[in-house]
Amino acid sequence: MITLRRARTIAGDLVDVVLDPRTGVIVSVGPAARAETVPAAEHDLTGYLLLPAPAEPHAHLDKALLGERHPNVTGDLAGAIDAMIAVLPTITHDDLVTRARTAALTALANGTTAIRTHADVGELTGLRHVEAMIEVRESLRHLMTIQVVALTASPVSGSQGAANADLLRAALAAGADVAGGCPHLDPDPLGCLRVCLAAAVHAGVPLDLHTDENTDPRSHGLADLAAAVAAERFDRGVVAGHCVSLGVQPLAEVDRTARAVAAAGVAVVTLPQTNLFLQGRDRPVATPRGLTAVRALLNAGATVAAGGDNIRDPFNPMGRGDALETASLLVVAGALLPQEAFTAVTSAARAAIGLPPVTVAPGSPADLLAIRAAGLTEALAVAPPERMVFSRGRLVVATSMRRTFPLGHPGPAV
Secondary structure: OEEEEEEEOOOOOEEEEEEEOOOOEEEEEEEOOOOOOOOOOEEEOOOOEEEEOOEEEEEOOOOOOOOOOOOOOOOOHHHHHHHHHHHHHHOOHHHHHHHHHHHHHHHHHOOOOEEEEEEEEEOOOEOHHHHHHHHHHHHOOOOOEEEEEEEEOOOOOOHHHHHHHHHHHHHHHOOOOEEEEOHHHOOOHHHHHHHHHHHHHHHOOOEEEEEOOOOOOOOOHHHHHHHHHHHHOOOOOEEEEEOHHHHHOOHHHHHHHHHHHHHHOEEEEEOHHHHHHHOOOOOOOOOOOOOOOHHHHHHHOOOEEEOOEOOOEOOEOOOOOOHHHHHHHHHHOOOOOHHHHHHHHOHHHHHHOOOOOOOOOOOOEOOEEEEOOOOHHHHHHHOOOOEEEEEOOEEEEEEOOOOOOOOOOOOOOO
């Protein structure tokens, strides 16, 4: 057993928490006991806030850290795609594995214990991105959960899309966990949706689609997805990522789509970092924020999660693999309260990718983040580097910091 002493909860309680690394669950949570010393098998969390560990519901580990290799010269989605095509000849299997592992471990050090990553599949890449991500998944299995989405290239329907459709099915047969695609980029969006859904049904896996990643109010892929899932009665889990166009549609249409999404059980993942960077560049005045209609979806009862998407690649030159940054942006750009934003990167994110929720309570999975902060708002605003990450009841990463003022203490802030 591992005991966490004197941890502060979001509610403000000071508690001792016992973890069982054999079962990976929390055994007990009780009022903090007074103790002068902390045994070696225990961790003194005095001054730390104990939180459920975040999950990343939408990453691209195969693209991570490519931004310096070939920048996105136009700054929009088309420019990012062009940059990726240009950089493909420089990408090897070892390169894919090394960059993906680095990005995954960075996220883990920041507190994320589960990642769903998309991996490109198509005639330009074959299965090598999926094969590399599966290798990373297996090599880090003892530390964290990684799910691999086979993200098919377009076209994927009709005779012109036959090769890509075959590769999607081959990727799932090779061990990818989820079927994926980008209907809004396909010449036949509905055809793409049908092929991807059929592949998921055949393989018995969830479906995770990039959806309406644009600010065109005529883009209705999310409504089409909800209708298709309801008609199919598909129950393996469905995620729609981005859903940007919903944020610029008329309110009545937004509410109608949000209710359909909730009824169909489709989870929506909003991706503030990347969409704030890529979207709206063609509208220099009254530029849209590039986020989906978060509040309308929440009001309708839909699962709304949030992810970081990209880490310093052509789709986003920033990104540090920190879910607290994602939550902070949801507060300032998505107008959510801090607790709502944190829920989007924790319990909602885990629900979207089919994992049980984490709470600081007995019986919960022992995936926890201890961070040196007085409360949740401070944790999101400051994102302190001092953190301890527990995965399945074991301490897997500890980060400490030493700060000095060589010229003397500056005194109180003014």
